Amino acid sequence: MTFQTHTGNRGLVLEEKLIFEQGEAGRSGVDLPDPAPVKSRLGGLARDENSEIGLPGLSEPQVVRHFTRLSQKNFGIDSGFFPLGSCTMKHNPRLNEKVARLPGIADLHPMQPESTVQGALELMDQCAHWLLVLTGMPAVAMSPASGAQGELCGMMAIRAALDARGENRRRVLVPESAHGTNPATAAACGFTVDSIPATADGRVDLAAFEAKLGDDVAGIMLTNPNTCGLFERDVRKIADLVHAAGGYFYCDGANFNAIVGRVRPADLGVDAMHINLHKTFSTPHGGGGPGSGPVVFSEALAPFAPIPYVVKTENGFHLVETADEQDGKKPFGRLKGFHGQMGMFVRALSYMKSHGADGLRQASGDAVLNANYLLARLKTKLSVAYPGYCMHEALFDDDFLKGTGVSTLDLAKAIIDEGFHPMTMYFPLVVHGALLIEPTETETKESIDQFCDAVLSLVAKAEAGDSEFFKNAPYLTPRRRLDETAAARKPVLRWSPANA
Amino acid sequence: MAKKFSKEHEWLEIDGDVATVGITDHAQQALGDIVYVELPEVGKKLAKDGDAAVVESVKAASDVYAPVDGEIVEANEELDANPALVNESPENDGWFFKIKITDASQLDDLMDEAGYKAFVEGLED
Amino acid sequence: MRYLPLTQADRASMLETIGAGSVDDLYCDVPEGALLKEPVDLPHHLGEMQVERDMAKLAAKNMGTASAPSFLGAGAYRHHVPATVDYIIQRGEFLTAYTPYQPEIAQGTLQYLFEFQTQVASITNMDVANASMWDGATSCAEAVLMACRATRRKKAVLSGGLHPHYREVTETYCQYSDTQVAGRDGHPEHQATADELDDLIDDQTACVVVQYPDVFGRLDDHTKLAEACHAKGALLVVVFTEAVAFGAIKSPGSFGADIVCGEGQSIGNALGYGGPYVGLFATTSKLVRQMPGRLCGETVDQDGKRGFVLTLSTREQHIRREKATSNICTNSGLCSLAFTVHMSLLGEDGYRKLAAINHERAVKTADALEGVAGVEVVNDSFFNEFTVKLSKPAAEVVEALVARGIMGGVPLSRLYPNRDDLGAFMLVAATETNTDEDIAALAAALKEVLA
Incomplete structure (x- = not known):
């Protein structure tokens, strides 16, 4: 039944203004004591008492209600099935949140004397140890803030190693299916990007790759398992060839979750690989960060790892913060x-300890099993991008939608109304109208079945010719399709009294 | 005034030694809603096929190349405020820049209207 | 294993549907010999109670700032975070969501990002802000790269008052992009003035980077420096490490800064031994398309209702690839939410009052330390952090204070390990969390240690 309500609210779907439209002067959500009068030492740079900063005043109950209402317009893993391919949206255990807030962890200042943070350094060392054993690699840099910064870390180490060899190699080979951060990172390190084509089965074209090798090649950036959700079966040959040509093998470890505990990157010839703790080791995605992207290194690149790093000495743990230590x-x-x-190391270590070596192996196996089950169920109607088993995610193209007038985007929007977060769309770019679906190991068979049934019923509806239904989906969300063109043509990036 | 077309879907309207350049109706249809055009600075010297401008839709950014060697003498500042002009009037009000041609012989490599029409039809097969 | 819902029966029936004999069969593309048959050499799974116990043991080996009077700053500040903040950021709809790729079911994230951008632009007094960066140091590096793009120049001048970590990260980011980084060493007793940097600014300078308050805690009006930059076609980048300060001091925007960026940890975020934090990044409308990072913008939906989307994405790596403005992929989402919630609770009055209390605490601390023989307060001006010169090496003094249960400050030798001339100096920060008793305890302990 559709009717207009007086408030604009619709039952549990509550409209919520911006905080700037709710504030009142003189209201505050904190009670602070009046400061004692002191002689200002601001050096004549005190803010003008009469000029407004422009922050609204709200009481605590207003703030709680505001953000609670906003949260209810969001879909998270806690809300439901979230098969966003390549992003690994798996369960985030609350134990990890709890331990990250322990006194002695949350209240540590980064510049405390070493003698007062031995437990923190030990924790970093333990987290590093787990990553080293799981990858089989000899060294790890813990500091990168995210996967993208991990890539930067790995490629800068390669650049530094080449500089140390006195070689001016500047070409980096990147498969055309790579994530956009790969070419962006290579460019940021002063490399040029040379794209490698894929074979008909979604892997690196080995012949084309070999033909591109030369004495100006710094290395290859290869995602494995790759962005199509496939294991690069020639990975060892690729490593051998790039090494023989004098280059390095950077592995984008975004998809390490498919093989953790089962395959060690060291056994594949990797020189550097970042690990997204927020994917493989389940630190929360938080609506887009913070992440964490430690990078493991081979012996060849280990000396170039960035500061700081933890070392174990006779007198306990020591944090090396300067490049000049001997x-x-x-x-x-x-x-x-x-x-x-640090907050992510705590959560990741808690996650790894919970799973253990046996549980991590089970987790990757279940992730791959769930993806292949979903692939088996959906390929009855959807067009598979590449033949064979997949790893942790299943990739389809939009061939199955041909002639229906429904696009990948339209289908995704209809999936929203069914109560799921849609899959990743239009990535990787090498597959037309790509649908990349990653169920992860923390989903039940029942939830995957429900998702598959829903998608198959929508495909049947598309085939029946109801494209108008899809063009206007979603119908049941707090907001319907948003006008992105208008947002980009005349950007409004902040609230201001003028445009209120 | 002669109108010429490039294989990169640009049109040039030539007036003496200055060409007004924009993207064709075919190009704007392929790009969809244009949200921003990054124009070259006046006075910038460009070589044929060098980066001249960037045209952006919501989900894509495409480079526009200089169709001939020359120097930018004017850029269409209207596009800053109203990029939709490229969609509404691609071959008139939605022009990008005017370039002073240094080598007129390069114009011979370009197509005329009939040639461009045939070129586009060829692409659609 | 408690996080894995599949039963053996599930696994068997799923393998049957797939048509595979075992899970190992699904790994058929792994090269010969590389597929492990057994778990790696690490402990096996543990129950929640054991893991919690293990982690608590590690935590107990540390001395937290909550358990001792602490005057540590140098880019990270201990503030009281209201309970509401942690409650909100632990709501699953925020904690377990991802980047708002599907705006119809991510209006919660998008709306708070729009509010966050507005708050950051307001306190810095700039036109626009992005949806956050990784931290203050990486924001600084990205600001330099942005200035180089905007001016098409390749030289950055860094003030000696810039935090050494920020300088190091900027140098690291610039080293492989042919960008020259110039500047002078800082010293707490020599104020870096506009005149001092003036002769480094030339026609090739993309930007000058100053910190405000600077790493030694000093305050300087950068209006003249902005003019000097603009006269040469360069940009002024103002960096900060203490976001509470702008409740008490003039905004960087009022100097005529082109980019203002820094650390937002102080508002809403725990110290957490250095991360995750949240980089704040603001600029002028004119430069918005050169900005790195995510941006949220206002629009309307199909029914004409106001809503929010990520916008100007063509700057970013997933579209521009090697021509992107930065390789950054996401932001510091949950930390920016913590910032937004705390800032919403503070409001105009609370934010200003918090800043006033911080200044008052620092003045009281400085007054108390000035009365201790062997301690000299170096700063003429400061907000909530200042530098003291001690009659004994600062690193040893800090250790001696720890032995007395006090975390007295950060010795400059920690930040500048190669600068023998800075061994006597220590940074001291005071916030609303420092009581009169804390201040008295620090003064008394210093008196003992320096005697």
């Missing part, structure tokens, strides 16, 4: 203020 290392620099995303 340990034979040649760090390429510093990537971040302080020592990295």
Whole structure:
């Protein structure tokens, strides 16, 4: 039944103004004591008492209600099935949140004397140890803030190693299916990007790759399992060839969750690989961060790892914060203020300890099993991008929608009305109208079945010719399709009294 | 005034040694709603096929190349405030820039209207 | 395993549907010998109670700032975070969501990002702000790269008052992009003035970067420096590490800064041994398309209702690839939410009052320390942090204070390990969390240690 309500609210779907439209002068959500009068030492730079900053005043109950209402317009893993391919939206255990807030962790200042943070350094060392054993690699840089910064870390180490060899190699080979951060990172390190084509089965074209090798090649950036959700079966040959040509093998470890505990990157010839703790080790995505992207290194690149790093000495743990310590290392620099995303190390370590070596192996196996089950169920109607088993995610193209007048985007919007977060759309770019579906190991068979049934029923509806239905979906969300063109043509990026 | 077309879907209207350049109706249809055009600075010297401008839709950014060697003498500032002109009037009000041609012989490599029409039809097969 | 819902029966029936004999069969593309048959050499799974116990043991080996009077700053500040903040950021709809790719079911994230951008633009007094960066140091580096793009120049001048980590990260980011980084070493007793940097600014300078308050805690009016930059076609980048300060001091925007960026940890975020934090990044309308990072914008939906989307995405790596403005992929989402909630609770009055209390606490601390023999307060001006010169090496003094249960400050030798001339200096920060008793305890302990 459709009718207009007086408030604009619709039952549990509550409209919510911006905080700037709710504030009143003189209201506050904090009670602070009046400061004692002191002689100002602001050096004549005190803010003008009469000029407004423009922050609204709200009481605590208003703030709680505001953000609670906003939260109810969001879909998270806690809300339901979230098969966003390549993003690994798996369950985020609350234990990890609890331990990250322990006194002695949450209240540590990064510049405390070492003698007062031995437990924190030990924790970083333990987290590093788990990552090293799981990857089989000899060294790890913990400080990168995210996967993208991990890539930067790995590629800068490669650049530093080449500089140390006195070689001016500047070409980096990147498969055309790569995530956009790969070419952006290579460019940021002063490399040029040379794209490698894919074969008909979604892997690197080995012949084309070999033909591109030369003495100006710095290395390859290869995602494995790749962005099509497939294991690069020639990965060892690729590693051998790039090494023989004098280059390095950077592995984008975004999809490490498919193989953790089962395959060690060291056994594949990797020189550097970042690990997204927010994917493989389930630190929360938080609506777009913060992430954490430690990078493991081979012996060849280990000396160039950035500062800071933790070492174990006779007198306990020591944090090396400067490049000038006499340990034979040649760090390429510093990537971040302080020592990295400590809060994420705590959560990831808690997750790894909970699973253990046996549980992590089970988790990757279940992730791959769930994806293949979903693939088997959906390929009855949907067009598979590449033949064979997949790893942790299943990739389809939009061939099955041909002639229906329904696009990948339209289908995704209809899936929203069914109560699921849609899959990743239009990525990787090498597949037309791509649908990349990653169920993860924390979904039940029942929820995957429900999703598959819903998608199959929508496909049947599309085939029946009801394209208008899809063009206007979603219908049941707090907001319907948004006008992105208008947003980009005349950007309104903040509230101001003028445009209220 | 002669009108010429490039294989990169640009049109040029030539008036003496200055050409007004924009993207064709075919190009704007392929790009969809244009949200922003990054124009070259006046005085910038460009070589044929060098980056001259960037045209953006919501989900894509495409480079526009200089169709001939020359120097930018004017850019269409109207597009800053109203990029939709490229969709509404691609071959008139939605022009991008005017370039002073240094090598008129390069114009011979370009197509005339009939040639461009045939070129586009060829692409659609 | 408690996080894995599949039963053995599920697994068997799913393998049957797939047509595979075992899970190992699904890994058929893994090269010979690389597929492990057994778990790796690490402990096996643990129950929640054991893991919590293990982690608590590690935590107990540390001395937290909540358990001792603490005057540590140098880019990270201990403030009281209202309970509401942690409650909101732990709501699953925020905690377990991802980047708002589907705006119809992510209006919660998008609306708070729009509010966050507005708050950041307001306190810095700039036109626009982005949806956050990783931290203050990376924001600084990205600001320099942005200035280089906007001016098409390749030289950055960094003030000696810039936090050494920010300088190091900026140098690291610039080293492989042919960008020259110039500047002078800082010293707490020599104020860096506009005149001092003036001769480094030339026709190739993309930007000058100053910190305000600077790393030694000093305040300087940068209006003249902005004019000097603009006269040469360069941009002024103002960096900050303490976001509470702008409740008490003049905004960077009022100096004529082109980019203002820094650390937002102080508002809403725990110290957490250095991360995750949240980089704030603001600029002028004119430069918005050169900005790195995510941006949220206002629009309307199909029914004409106001809504929010990510916008100007063509700057970003997923579209521009090697021509993107930055390789950054997301933002510091949950930390920016913490900032937004705390800032919403503070409001205009609370924010200003919090800043006033911080200044008052710092003045009281400085007054108390000035009465201790062997301590000299170096700063003429400061907000909530200042530098002291001690009669003994600062690093040793800090250790001696720890032995007395006090975290007295950050020795400059920690930030500048290669600068022998800075061994006597220590940074001291005071916030609303420092009581009169804390201040008295610090003064008394210093008196003992320096005697």
